[in-house]
Amino acid sequence: MMSKAKQENIGFFKSKLKQLLADKLSANKFVVIHNKEIQGVFDTFESAITDAANRFPADEFVVQEVVDESQNVNYLFVAS
Amino acid sequence: MAHVHHLNLGLQVGKDPSGNPVTAVRQSPLALMRQGFNLSVEVATATAFVQKQPDPVPLKTITLIGHFDTGASQTSIDQKVATHLNLIPTGQATIRTAGGAKGVDTFVIDIAFVNTGLRTIRNLRINSCDLGFNLDRHAQNPNDVTNFGILIGRDIMSLWNVTWHGPTSTVFISD
Numbered sequence: 686m687m688s689k690a691k692q693e694n695i696g697f698f699k700s701k702l703k704q705l706l707a708d709k710l711s712a713n714k715f716v717v718i719h720n721k722e723i724q725g726v727f728d729t730f731e732s733a734i735t736d737a738a739n740r741f742p743a744d745e746f747v748v749q750e751v752v753d754e755s756q757n758v759n760y761l762f763v764a765s
Numbered sequence: 766m767a768h769v770h771h772l773n774l775g776l777q778v779g780k781d782p783s784g785n786p787v788t789a790v791r792q793s794p795l796a797l798m799r800q801g802f803n804l805s806v807e808v809a810t811a812t813a814f815v816q817k818q819p820d821p822v823p824l825k826t827i828t829l830i831g832h833f834d835t836g837a838s839q840t841s842i843d844q845k846v847a848t849h850l851n852l853i854p855t856g857q858a859t860i861r862t863a864g865g866a867k868g869v870d871t872f873v874i875d876i877a878f879v880n881t882g883l884r885t886i887r888n889l890r891i892n893s894c895d896l897g898f899n900l901d902r903h904a905q906n907p908n909d910v911t912n913f914g915i916l917i918g919r920d921i922m923s924l925w926n927v928t929w930h931g932p933t934s935t936v937f938i939s940d
Contacts, residue, residue, distance in 0.1 A: 686854075687854045687857075687870060691854060691856075695856065695857050698856075730873075730888070730890045731813075731887070731888040734811070734813045734855060734873050734888055734890075735813045735888065738813040738814055738817040739817060739818055742820070743814060743817065743820070743822060743853050744853060747854075747855060747856040747857075748855050748856050748890075749856045749857070750858075750890075754858065754859045757838045758836075758838060759836075759837060759838040759839060759859075759860055759861055760836040760837070760861050760862070761834070761836065761837050761841055761860050761861065761862050761892075761894055761916065763860075763862045763863075763864070763894045763895050763896065
């Protein structure tokens, strides 16, 4: 279950996604968000999660990929 | 570099036209066609959280069946496995299923491929979904390929050279 702090960070990310996609410095990269602020932009998920894990409590930050998810072909089998 | 050779052989027992018993070892496409490609994987709390300073997260692991899914851009874990491992959500993503698109929590894991020699992947971002994984059935028979807990997606496959030989149900993987 996602904490309230994480949910707020997701909401912040969604509100800024269009802007982040338009910016060449953040498009197709990974952003660390804590306290509804972007705390870093990284080329890889691994560097983003390693940095965030050592700076913030585990249940407070999120790492999001700045991509247009509608462009991904991702079709899963699910049970229900 | 590691090479994995997964081969299914079937034993056929019968009689020849004169009634003498005949046995034969045959290769068949049926194993891959019916069950897909499945391999045993060890899923663990991600290194980034285990080595986190301060407040490292306790290491938890589970060994279960992973099912190859070329339809999945990202590896996806059953929500019950995520709960069992006390995984902490790291974000959200959208998945598409027969029931439509929906938002799901993302997690981070380490994943190792049991008895293969393939390189362990650390701090892998994964999606979550409902695969119908049953922990009780898993405890009784951890090798039941119909009770898989993780879909191996194209994010992992993109690290490998995979050869799928359908007529003989043979899969070669090298990394």
